[in-house]
Each structure stands twice: as structure tokens, then as C-alpha cells.
Amino acid sequence: MSTGSPTAFLSWAILASLFLAFFVYHLWSYDKFQCLLWNAGRQPGAFKRVMTYSYFLSVPLLVVFGVGITILKFQEGFISMRDAEIIIPKPVDLWQKGHRHVLLGLYFVFSVAWASEQVTHFEELTFWLFLLDQGPEKREWFSSWEYRLWYCSCVCTILGMPLTTLVARHNMDTIDAWIFLVGSLSSTVTNVLFLYVLFRFPAFLRHVKAEGADPEVVVRLSTFYELNLVRMIFRFAASLPLLILAADGIRGNHPIDRSQFWSDFLLMISAIGQFISSSITLMIFFPRSVTKEAGYRHKAASTMTDSGPLHAHPTSPKSPGRPPSTHSPAFYIPSHPPTPARPMSAGSSEMEYSPSEEPVPGYHHIPVELERARKQDDAYSPAQALVREHRMTRREMATHGSTSRPVSISVAPRSHMRLASASTLHPYVTSYTSPIDLIEMPPDGTSPPSA
Incomplete structure (x- = not known):
């Protein structure tokens, strides 16, 4: 990634800024930012707050990283190689000392943003594994093994991503490769496991309909399934190109890193996949209702x-x-x-x-x-x-x-x-609305409370 052109990172900055604008517009239309309040949500405790704030934190951090590294790349410019036959972006080792310090800070920002986003991906995966394996006993989410798996994964990624940056900081030529290797491996494994959830989801939907669930709930679940079929394509598009760049940057020979076309192409594909999948995640976590926003109220039929x-x-x-x-x-x-x-x-x-x-x-x-x-x-x-x-x-x-x-x-x-x-x-x-807006379970867990 150190040989990525300023134009490639400009695409990251533009897409991140557009996503931030869409994020603000969507939450304002959703409930005028009420979901960001400390006591928002139907489940008491810190779960909804952790999920909301971790996802909210990743958005401006990605904007800071994209805009910051684009400015540094354009300021450092290009150099000619092999007797001026090839012009490439200036390697990081040749940058000014102040710019290298700023770049290291941007890598820490990027690792924290990626870790925060993985928290939401881990929660989605474990939450649906929890619901797909439900039986008559109706287990409690906060006492399940899926919940324990989620917070153990969160601890690993929140500590692991910044630690990777800290350990690899002494070699600025490969620090981006190590960050991409750890982050893309974690994201790719999560994506593969989520395919199992999507494989079982049609049967789960048929079971929900057969049990006579509320039509609005069935529509939300069906919409969730359709959106995830599209989102998984872009989630793989975000993680696999960075995994390829990471593997190429760590190994001795660098055929992809030395090709300006392939390095920029993979970076741009990853940026597109990252921000489109994040936009779909936003619509899943905070689903809007056009009927309610239009002010429609059901009127009793008169005979x-x-x-x-x-x-x-x-x-x-x-x-x-x-x-x-x-x-x-x-x-x-x-x-x-x-x-x-x-x-x-x-x-x-x-x-x-x-x-x-x-x-x-x-x-x-x-x-x-x-x-x-x-x-x-x-x-x-x-x-x-x-x-x-x-x-x-x-x-x-x-x-x-x-x-x-x-x-x-x-x-x-x-x-x-x-x-x-x-x-x-x-x-x-x-009572489903989104994977992070849970209700408070009754003590016995037998009768569903009203939403």
C-alpha cells in the first residue's frame, strides 16, 4: 500500500466523506439523532450503547484517515525510477520526518476504526447464530455462549488491531501490510461464517411465518435477508483486495506492489466495498419506516x-x-x-x-x-x-x-x-427491529413482552 497513488487514496477520502453525509442524513431521518442518546434502545444496560457508539466512532475516523493520507500523498508527490522510465509515488522512507509521524498516527486511527467496525460484524454474526439455534426454552442472549464469544472477539480485535500497528511501527514500509493482514483475515473469516447464517435464513423465515409472526416483523426479516445478500458481496470486496495487498507486501517478491495499476485497482475496489457495505449496515441497524415517516396512521374501518x-x-x-x-x-x-x-x-x-x-x-x-x-x-x-x-x-x-x-x-x-x-x-x-435493538427479556423467558 505504500506505493498506492494519491488518486487511489483520494477515492477513499471521497467515499468516506459521502458516507459520513449519508450517515448524518439517515440518522436525522430515522429519529433526529435520538438513537445516539445514552438511554436510547429497549434493552437496559450498556449493550446498545457499545454497539451504537462503536459503529458511530468508525465513521469519522475513516474520514480522518482517508483525507489525511490523501493530503500527505499529494504533498510528497512522485519520483522517477530506472533512469526516469517509471514514475512512482515517493516511498515512505523518503518522506519528511514530520510526515512520517503523521502517517503513523493515521495508521493508528485506521486500526481503531477497523476494530470498531469489526465489533458490529461480530455482534451480527453471533446474534443470528443465537437466534437460529433457539429451542422451546428461549435462552437469554446475555447468558448465552454466543454472547460470550462476541465479547471475547471484541476484546481481541480492540486490542489486536492497535497492537499490530504499535509492533510494526519501526518499519514504515510494511506497517500497512501487517495492519491489512490482521484486519482482512479477521473480516474474511467473519464473512465466511456469516454465509452459514444466510444459508439457514430462508428456513428460519419460513418457520417465523408458520408461527404467525406479525407481518411487519416478517417484512423486516425479509428485508434484512435481501440486504445481506448484497452486502456480503461488498464485504468480500472490501477484505479480499486488502488481503492480497498484505500478502504481497510481506513476502519477499512484490509483483502486485510494483504494479501501479494493480495496487491502485485493489485499493479502489476495497474502498468501494467498504463504504457500500457500511451504508447497508447502517440501514440494517437503524431501519427507517417510510409509512411512519409519511405520517400514515391506520384508521378503524367503518361499516x-x-x-x-x-x-x-x-x-x-x-x-x-x-x-x-x-x-x-x-x-x-x-x-x-x-x-x-x-x-x-x-x-x-x-x-x-x-x-x-x-x-x-x-x-x-x-x-x-x-x-x-x-x-x-x-x-x-x-x-x-x-x-x-x-x-x-x-x-x-x-x-x-x-x-x-x-x-x-x-x-x-x-x-x-x-x-x-x-x-x-x-x-x-x-419484536425484531434491528440486531442491536433488543427488548428486556422476562424473568422466565416464556412470554414475549409487547414491543
């Missing part, structure tokens, strides 16, 4: 009849003969006086009507039992069952006439209650 609209109104808690329901709203149809209830056949699968249940004089209370919906409960999703209930309610309204009666509708079918209580999905999956 129209010949006499007017249906308005949701809570069931009266003083209704005699029937305990109040905490989850079943009632719909009132204003207008005409009540009409006598028509009896229904004993074998009818429609809603039953009991004129004896009158919460208020002049009104008739119609409980909705939905026996047919309950028999076919497992064949429908909760959303489909709810739509079916509303349609059946409208048919019942037409049967009994347009009168001012409250109608109780159960909006929580049995399949939904069964999925909430008997789901084998881990709470981190059912």
Missing part, C-alpha cells in the same frame, strides 16, 4: 348500512346478564325504534340473538359467538378472521333490521390467542 354508518363504542360495563369484555368493542346503529327479535334455528351457525340481554331500555344486545369462525380458526390468519367477523356482523345487521342495538364483536380469534401463548418464537424475533 355503512342503509340507515347510516356504524360507530365503534365500548360495551357498557353495566350490562346485566353478561360480563363486560375487555377486548370486544360494540357497534351501535342509530335511528329507528327497536323491533322484536326474530328467533334463530337451533342448528344455525350464525350469531345468536338473546332479547333478554338489554343494557339500556329500548336497546337489544346481540352477542357474537361466531361458531363457524371458531371451527375454521386455524385455516385463517388473525387479519382474515377479523375481516370475516365484520362481514358476518353486517349480514346479521341486515337480518334483524336497522335498529339501535349494540353488537359485541370478538376481535381476538382463538388462533391469535393461541399464537401469542404457544408460539415457539423467541421474543427477540417477535
